[in-house]
Structures are given as C-alpha cells and as structure tokens.
Amino acid sequence: MTPPRRQSARHRTAVLATVPAAVAALLGAAAPTAPGTGAPGAGDPYFPLSGNGGYDVRHYDLTLRYDTTSRRLDATAVLSARATQRLTRFDLDLKGLKVSAVTVDRTPAAFRRDGQELVVTPRHALKAGHEFRVAVAYHGTPKPVTDPDGSADGWIPTDDGAFVAGEPQGPMTWFPVNGHPKDKASYDFTITVPKGRTAVANGVLLGQRTAHGRTTFRWRETQPMAAYLATATIGTFRVEQYTTRDGVQVYNAVDAREARAAGPVLKKLPSVLEWESKLFGPYPFRAAGAIVDHAPDVGYALETQTRPVYDRAPDLGTLVHESAHQWFGDSVSLTAWKDIWLNEGFATYAEWLYDEQHGGRSAQQSFDALYARPASDGLWAYPPGDPGSGARIFGTPVYARGAMALHELRRTVGDRDFFRILRAWADGHRGGHGTTAQFVRLAEEKSGKQLKELFHTWLYTRGKPNSA
Ligand code: ARG
Ligand code: ZN
Numbered sequence: 001m002t003p004p005r006r007q008s009a010r011h012r013t014a015v016l017a018t019v020p021a022a023v024a025a026l027l028g029a030a031a032p033t034a035p036g037t038g039a040p041g042a043g044d045p046y047f048p049l050s051g052n053g054g055y056d057v058r059h060y061d062l063t064l065r066y067d068t069t070s071r072r073l074d075a076t077a078v079l080s081a082r083a084t085q086r087l088t089r090f091d092l093d094l095k096g097l098k099v100s101a102v103t104v105d106r107t108p109a110a111f112r113r114d115g116q117e118l119v120v121t122p123r124h125a126l127k128a129g130h131e132f133r134v135a136v137a138y139h140g141t142p143k144p145v146t147d148p149d150g151s152a153d154g155w156i157p158t159d160d161g162a163f164v165a166g167e168p169q170g171p172m173t174w175f176p177v178n179g180h181p182k183d184k185a186s187y188d189f190t191i192t193v194p195k196g197r198t199a200v201a202n203g204v205l206l207g208q209r210t211a212h213g214r215t216t217f218r219w220r221e222t223q224p225m226a227a228y229l230a231t232a233t234i235g236t237f238r239v240e241q242y243t244t245r246d247g248v249q250v251y252n253a254v255d256a257r258e259a260r261a262a263g264p265v266l267k268k269l270p271s272v273l274e275w276e277s278k279l280f281g282p283y284p285f286r287a288a289g290a291i292v293d294h295a296p297d298v299g300y301a302l303e304t305q306t307r308p309v310y311d312r313a314p315d316l317g318t319l320v321h322e323s324a325h326q327w328f329g330d331s332v333s334l335t336a337w338k339d340i341w342l343n344e345g346f347a348t349y350a351e352w353l354y355d356e357q358h359g360g361r362s363a364q365q366s367f368d369a370l371y372a373r374p375a376s377d378g379l380w381a382y383p384p385g386d387p388g389s390g391a392r393i394f395g396t397p398v399y400a401r402g403a404m405a406l407h408e409l410r411r412t413v414g415d416r417d418f419f420r421i422l423r424a425w426a427d428g429h430r431g432g433h434g435t436t437a438q439f440v441r442l443a444e445e446k447s448g449k450q451l452k453e454l455f456h457t458w459l460y461t462r463g464k465p466n467s468a
C-alpha cells in the first residue's frame with residue numbers, strides 16, 4: 001500500500017491481510033519438534049515463525065558497521081542466553097544477510113539457513129538451564145520486510161543512512177534474534193558509521209569516538225527490551241542532550257530537514273513525560289529522547305524503547321502517544337500480538353487524556369465523536385481484543401475502539417479507581433509482560449466491580465456495541 005503522506009501508522013486504516021489467520025494458526029501449530037530441538041517459532045499464531053523456543057536471551061551485544069553509500073552492513077552479534085530445555089539445536093530469526101561463522105560457547109557450531117530461521121547446531125548439546133553464549137558474524141545489505149499491512153519494517157535505508165524500526169517482525173532484518181516480545185533482554189550496541197553521520201540506539205550513550213574517517217557510537221540499554229523496540233537509526237542529525245529535573249538523560253537526534261517543524265514539539269518532551277509520570281507512575285527508564293528522521297516513505301513512528309523514532313517531525317499528539325508507549329508496550333510488554341490493544345488502545349487514550357487536561361476536548365468528546373460513526377464504519381469492522389491477523393493489528397479498531405474500551409472502563413469505575421488501575425498496571429508489570437486477562441482481573445480487583453461483560457463487549461464482540 002502507499003503509506004499516508006503525513007500521519008503515523010496509528011491513524012491509518014488496515015488493508016488486506018496476505019496471510020489468513022487460519023493459515024497462520026496452522027503454521028503455528030505445525031511445529032512438532034524432535035526432542036532436544038528448539039522450536040522455530042514462539043507459538044504466536046499471528047507471526048508463527050517470530051521468536052523461537054527452547055531458550056531465553058538475557059543480553060544482546062551488537063557490533064555493527066554500516067556503510068551509508070554501499071548500504072553494506074558488517075556485524076557481529078553475541079547473545080547471552082539460557083537453555084529452557086535440553087538443546088541439540090536451536091533457531092534464531094534472521095532474514096537475508098550472509099552468515100560467515102557461528103560459535104556457541106566459543107566453539108564453532110554448525111549452522112544452516114531455512115527461510116527466516118538460522119538453525120544452529122552446537123558441537124555439544126546444551127543442558128536444560130545451561131547459560132550459553134552464541135556469536136554470529138554476518139554481513140550483507142539489510143532489507144526491510146513488508147508487513148501484512150503493506151508497510152516496511154526493519155532496517156529501512158534512507159538517503160543518508162537507515163530508519164530502523166521493528167514492529168512487529170523487523171529485528172530479524174538486521175540481527176539474529178529471538179524476535180518475539182515474550183523474550184526481553186538488555187542490549188549493548190557498538191555502531192560504526194562514516195564520520196559526519198550519527199548512529200542512535202536505545203538507552204544511554206556510553207561514548208563516541210572518531211578515527212580514520214569513521215565514528216563509533218556505543219549505546220547501552222540495561223532495562224529489559226522487546227527486540228522490536230531496538231533501533232540503530234543512522235543519519236545526518238543535529239544532536240541535543242540534556243538531563244531532566246527527574247534525572248532522565250535526554251538525547252534527541254533530528255534530521256535538519258525536519259528541525260524547524262520538530263523544534264517546538266520536542267521542547268515539550270520533558271513536560272509530556274512529567275505529565276505522564278503523574279498519571280501512570282514513574283517514567284520506567286533512565287534515558288529518553290527522540291529520533292526525528294526524514295524518511296517520508298515509512299509512514300509511521302515507533303515507540304523504540306527510551307527513544308521513539310519518527311519518520312518526520314511529529315505533532316504533539318504523536319509525541320504523547322509514543323511517550324505513553326514507554327509505559328504501555330515497552331515497560332509492560334505483550335505476550336501475544338493479539339493483545340496489541342494493550343499497547344495501542346492505551347497510547348491512544350493517553351492522547352485523549354492529554355487533550356482533556358490541556359484545554360482541548362474531553363475524553364468523553366473524543367469518545368462521542370467516534371461513537372457517532374455509523375455501524376458500517378471501519379471503526380466497527382472487527383473487535384480489537386483479538387484482531388485476527390497481522391494486517392489488522394495496526395487498524396483503527398485496535399487504536400480507537402481500544403481507547404474507547406478504556407473510556408468505558410473509566411466511566412464505569414470512576415476516575416479514582418481508573419487511574420489507580422492504570423498505575424497499578426504499569427507498576428505491577430514494570431519491565432515485564434501483561435495479558436488482557438490480567439488487566440481485566442486487575443481492574444476488577446481495584447474497583448470491586450464485575451467487568452468481564454464490559455470487556456467482552458468492547459474487546460471481543462463484533463459490531464458496534466451499545467454504550468453504557
Ligand atoms: N506502534 C506504532 C505506533 O503506535 C505503529 C507501528 C506500525 N508498524 C507497522 N509495521 N505498520 O505508532
Ligand atoms: Zn502506538
């Protein structure tokens with residue numbers, strides 16, 4: 001599809017699915033593995049080959065060298081992982097690129113490629129519980145994948161570098177990965193680019209050094225991060241660094257072509273984070289910022305952990321949205337893509353709350369404007385709780401009806417309990433995962449009300465619901 005000119009994906013309407021849900025579910029189920037063999041997928045029916053089974057990654061140490069002219073990447077990835085079962089072999093996700101060597105615990109390992117799987121056979125079987133280290137040397141010209149909704153995802157070359165985002169399947173386009181949000185890890189990045197270019201990843205900048213016409217940037221994200229939230233965006237950027245009153249280290253990188261439009265919005269970042277901290281609880285990370293690229297073909301922004309990446313200067317609503325994801329989506333992660341409303345419905349509702357508390361329309365007015373849409377409108381095309389295929393996960397029902405579900409909750413339990421629920425959610429699952437069932441249980445616990453029917457109606461029932 002042609003990406004919309006201006007708005008981020010959160011405003012686009014879903015297009016056709018290329019993989020029907022039934023086929024995807026079948027593929028997910030059709031992964032019988034020999035004993036000792038790690039599964040090729042994490043069991044998510046929406047993206048059956050995304051992630052793998054049999055181990056947990058603790059840490060990724062990525063060393064990347066990118067030539068912005070030839071678009072060639074030379075890289076080494078060192079993964080520290082723990083076997084969750086006995087493993088005679090295991091899979092990593094990696095699409096394209098050429099692997100030159102793999103070692104497991106510093107011993108050369110056999111490997112083969114099978115579609116998006118890199119199948120590794122260590123010389124000796126790994127015992128259940130064994131902590132091991134996999135090093136993969138690889139190179140080539142990374143190319144993005146096309147998601148079911150038609151958008152490019154992963155390593156997306158630009159005229160001065162690369163826009164790197166990965167939701168939902170992009171990480172495998174630039175590093176060998178256990179690419180499902182179930183498996184979160186910490187990250188180190190060492191990225192070398194031609195002098196004059198800047199490489200921006202997640203977390204804090206440990207240092208940068210220029211020698212022989214190249215600059216190396218070292219970044220570290222110590223908080224657990226889902227792989228799709230990793231970035232290594234490269235471009236010609238103007239950089240701004242400061243520390244907020246709360247001690248959060250901000251690093252903004254802005255393409256000069258977007259600087260004028262981005263300036264006034266980025267100035268608001270500290271106040272947006274402060275406002276969200278009051279509402280949702282303490283900001284979950286040590287670092288923050290923005291990467292404002294000039295990547296007009298991308299068509300969306302992504303809440304890359306600590307430092308969202310924008311394909312163009314964001315408007316304030318988009319900044320509020322991607323910032324809210326730091327709590328909802330990044331700190332508290334999905335265990336299955338069907339729960340995507342826990343990310344997008346929450347971030348959209350944060351925009352409504354921001355408007356409401358900053359002299360704009362009330363959340364009720366935002367709700368009413370949507371609710372006025374006729375039953376034939378795309379908003380009601382499918383319920384958001386299990387949208388049903390890869391293409392639908394970024395559709396209007398997930399964002400807008402997901403936010404409406406939260407508004408219904410708020411009206412039912414009242415403001416005090418509603419905000420207690422949001423804070424308890426962010427706090428109780430901080431740095432981890434959450435499911436819709438857990439959210440419903442929490443909401444019932446905090447409010448003392450029966451809420452299953454409300455969520456059943458707003459998340460899982462087809463057609464336009466009756467409003468309470
Ligand atoms: N999570 C992003 C946002 O809320 C949208 C990512 C869209 N990705 C995609 N491949 N279409 O803004
Ligand atoms: Zn979003």
